[in-house]
Amino acid sequence: xxxxxxxxxxxxxxxxxxxxxxxxxxxxxxxxxxxxxxxxxxxxxxxxxxxxxxxxxxxxxxxxxxxxxxxxxxxxxxxxxxxxxxxxxxxxxxxxxxxxxxxxxxxxxxxxxxxxxxxxxxxxxxxxxxxxxxxxxxxxxxxxxxxxxxxxxxxxxxxxxxxxxxxxxxxxxxxxxxxxxxxxxxxxxxxxxxxxxxxxxxxxxxxxxxxxxxxxxxxxxxxxxxxxxxxxxxxxxxxxxxxxxxxxxxxxxxxxxxxxxxxxxxxxxxxxxxxxxxxxxxxxxxxxxxxxxxxxxxxxxxxxxxxxxxxxxxxxxxxxxxxxxxxxxxxxxxxxxxxxxxxxxxxxxxxxxxxxxxxxxxxxxxxxxxxxxxxxxxxxxxxxxx
Amino acid sequence: xxxxxxxxxxxxxxxxxxxxxxxxxxxxxxxxxxxxxxxxxxxxxxxxxxxxxxxxxxxxxxxxxxxxxxxxxxxxxxxxxxxxxxxxxxxxxxxxxxxxxxxxxxxxxxxxxxxxxxxxxxxxxxxxxxxxxxxxxxxxxxxxxxxxxxxxxxxxxxxxxxxxxxxxxxxxxxxxxxxxxxxxxxxxxxxxxxxxxxxxxxxxxxxxxxxxxxxxxxxxxxxxxxxxxxxxxxxxxxxxxxxxxxxxxxxxxxxxxx
Numbered sequence: 001x002x003x004x005x006x007x008x009x010x011x012x013x014x015x016x017x018x019x020x021x022x023x024x025x026x027x028x029x030x031x032x033x034x035x036x037x038x039x040x041x042x043x044x045x046x047x048x049x050x051x052x053x054x055x056x057x058x059x060x061x062x063x064x065x066x067x068x069x070x071x072x073x074x075x076x077x078x079x080x081x082x083x084x085x086x087x088x089x090x091x092x093x094x095x096x097x098x099x100x101x102x103x104x105x106x107x108x109x110x111x112x113x114x115x116x117x118x119x120x121x122x123x124x125x126x127x128x129x130x131x132x133x134x135x136x137x138x139x140x141x142x143x144x145x146x147x148x149x150x151x152x153x154x155x156x157x158x159x160x161x162x163x164x165x166x167x168x169x170x171x172x173x174x175x176x177x178x179x180x181x182x183x184x185x186x187x188x189x190x191x192x193x194x195x196x197x198x199x200x201x202x203x204x205x206x207x208x209x210x211x212x213x214x215x216x217x218x219x220x221x222x223x224x225x226x227x228x229x230x231x232x233x234x235x236x237x238x239x240x241x242x243x244x245x246x247x248x249x250x251x252x253x254x255x256x257x258x259x260x261x262x263x264x265x266x267x268x269x270x271x272x273x274x275x276x277x278x279x280x281x282x283x284x285x286x287x288x289x290x291x292x293x294x295x296x297x298x299x300x301x302x303x304x305x306x307x308x309x310x311x312x313x314x315x316x317x318x319x320x321x322x323x324x325x326x327x328x329x330x331x332x333x334x335x336x337x338x339x340x341x342x343x344x345x346x347x348x349x350x351x352x353x354x355x356x357x358x359x360x361x362x363x364x365x366x367x368x369x370x371x372x373x374x375x376x377x378x379x380x381x382x383x384x385x386x
Numbered sequence: 387x388x389x390x391x392x393x394x395x396x397x398x399x400x401x402x403x404x405x406x407x408x409x410x411x412x413x414x415x416x417x418x419x420x421x422x423x424x425x426x427x428x429x430x431x432x433x434x435x436x437x438x439x440x441x442x443x444x445x446x447x448x449x450x451x452x453x454x455x456x457x458x459x460x461x462x463x464x465x466x467x468x469x470x471x472x473x474x475x476x477x478x479x480x481x482x483x484x485x486x487x488x489x490x491x492x493x494x495x496x497x498x499x500x501x502x503x504x505x506x507x508x509x510x511x512x513x514x515x516x517x518x519x520x521x522x523x524x525x526x527x528x529x530x531x532x533x534x535x536x537x538x539x540x541x542x543x544x545x546x547x548x549x550x551x552x553x554x555x556x557x558x559x560x561x562x563x564x565x566x567x568x569x570x571x572x573x574x575x576x577x578x579x580x581x582x583x584x585x586x587x588x589x590x591x592x593x594x595x596x597x598x599x600x601x602x603x604x605x606x607x608x609x610x611x612x613x614x615x616x617x618x619x620x621x622x623x624x625x626x627x628x629x630x631x632x633x634x635x636x637x638x639x640x641x642x643x644x
Contacts, residue, residue: 188458309541
């Protein structure tokens, strides 16, 4: 009985039912086992037994396990039987009800008859060995390992070959790309040389180049990504493009600035604008160059650079010095505040909160207490309580 | 004896010569500008052709990007200077790095309460990759460094500090001078440093060591462990992510500062 495996009882693809019989008892050799009353099914591939009371209890054995079969006639009080002699269980057999058995045969007792037909059909199947022509999961037990291994090997070699081809293709692409890149860089280098020559001419003839030409030249440099050494001092790095950008920014940032108390750090602006654009993003330099032109273009927003180097965009209507007055009130109310605490109270970023407090200190309204516990600001009592 | 260049006549002659010279100068510049304009158009075509064949390579291949950037630097070209540059518009290099910049800013902001604005390049790399998701292009540490170099211009205090074999990325406008940097490098080995270690390794006076450590504490870049066995230890949260991978809230972070 140890050749049996638990099964769902469902037929596999390619497996066909040949005959079935109710009322069959299984025995392990000469010993009775608990498989007392069940339906015995013969398929092209297996012998399946299902318990009549408990349909969940279902076991099967591949027909390939069968060496030969014998008939055993009925006797008084004894049903007719078929004795099935079996090969030893294969090592990779699916788990079944018995781990081991001292018998190499089982007995099928036909309590409700039907053994003659069943024997005939079973003989036929064993002779014809139809399971060999129609491989399914179950029926390939003995040959399964070697065959599967063979199939797998072909598959892997095929995949490896494809990967190798892909690798070669990629390598070819890259070397071609590098070649093309080198050629491109040669041409770019020529452009750089030319621009240097023009820049030198401009330097020599200071002020002899028209504004129009300057604008053109700067836009050429911008397109190539060439740094702008000569005209930067006189005209700044901005170009027409940056002027347009500045006007755009004034439009885009109006509402966000109002929502954030009239002031935003340049990093905030960078993230906001680029997240909104999705494509054709601004470089950090583009943003700075555009912002530097805000004032001269008389736009409603402006760039401000704090002593610390922190750069912000403010609404023209925003007056940081006035905000300082309200900051002083807030700090006085609480006695003292750190930049973190102030930021949380007012709903600002810590960066800008710190700048405001520093400005207030610069203007003499606040005093600092600088310790390992952090930087804390107090109202400047030296000033007020003179 | 004629004295050359003197007298009203000479002055007038000189002025005429200068005016002619000026004219010529202007003409020369115009000529060259026209030439540059033409060459620029040709270059644009070449770049377009290159892009149509190899745009993918730039996007997908970090090593190729490094090569590309190095070549540009060699000839004196900055492909990331402007989104309006040819390189950006046609190769899409710009968008790649500018977007990366946004992601870097966001990661640094999110973790600032924990590490005071200092983060290792490794951790930044990990976090950025996490944020980008499975289907995004691969991003290398070299890419991150280039993006950060560009972000410096925004005035937010982005800095790159070499420590050990890697880098610490600073994302807050805290002043870190040479003294601070060298102490950070010392701390990198174990994640923490003590006054004695600084004194013995760097041969500093106690006062100097303490000043540097206190500055780091104040900025939130170092945390003090007073319960350490021999002497207080100054830990850098930026360096101990492997040990303490749990999220720490701003409140908890504040409690850790004495």
